[in-house]
Amino acid sequence: VKNIVLVGFMGTGKSAVSAEIAHLRGMECIESDEEVVRRAGMSIPEIFAAHGEAYFRDLESEVLRELSGRREVVISTGGGAVLRDGNVAALRSGGLVVCLDAGAEEIYARTRTCTNRPLLQVEDPLGRIRELLAARRPHYERACVEPGFFIATEGRTPREVAGEILTRLPW
Ligand code: S3P
Numbered sequence: 001v002k003n004i005v006l007v008g009f010m011g012t013g014k015s016a017v018s019a020e021i022a023h024l025r026g027m028e029c030i031e032s033d034e035e036v037v038r039r040a041g042m043s044i045p046e047i048f049a050a051h052g053e054a055y056f057r058d059l060e061s062e063v064l065r066e067l068s069g070r071r072e073v074v075i076s077t078g079g080g081a082v083l084r085d086g087n088v089a090a091l092r093s094g095g096l097v098v099c100l101d102a103g104a105e106e107i108y109a110r111t112r113t114c115t116n117r118p119l120l121q122v123e124d125p126l127g128r129i130r131e132l133l134a135a136r137r138p139h140y141e142r143a144c145v146e147p148g149f150f151i152a153t154e155g156r157t158p159r160e161v162a163g164e165i166l167t168r169l170p171w
Pocket of ligand 1: 008009010011014033044077078079080081116117118119
């Protein structure tokens with residue numbers, strides 16, 4: 001059995017859904033962002049402020065490559081994990097990649113009170129979400145081509161989304 005890897009935009013519920021899958025299946029759940037924070041010894045906003053986004057992406061790639069070598073774990077990635085082809089190749093080699101989906105307004109509603117996402121700390125977060133979603137769409141599509149798949153999350157609980165993912169596993 002391979003890993004179950006969740007990708008998707010910020011606020012699509014990757015952390016909550018991966019925790020549910022791990023719980024339902026008795027699997028270990030690993031958050032790539034948490035691993036990055038542990039290694040850097042600082043929070044994500046602090047990493048972006050002190051070293052810039054490129055440094056964060058390098059650390060993220062290192063963590064994703066290592067996590068892809070694990071077996072039978074649920075991996076919850078950061079929203080930008082799909083931006084590098086090498087990350088996607090590593091994640092797909094170790095597991096099934098599932099992309100969580102939601103629309104811009106829903107993502108805005110879910111993330112608006114959170115200050116832990118440097119990319120959304122701008123004057124017009126909804127506009128930024130729309131731009132980033134459009135720019136990243138092709139990356140998410142490439143990451144979850146078969147046997148992976150997209151799954152809609154709007155109006156559904158993490159438990160429901162997790163349950164559907166488990167019924168669609170190809171193994
Ligand atoms: C990012 C998403 C964040 C985190 C960082 C960058 C992105 O993770 O990795 O702030 O580029 O979309 P979440 O998707 O868990 O918010």
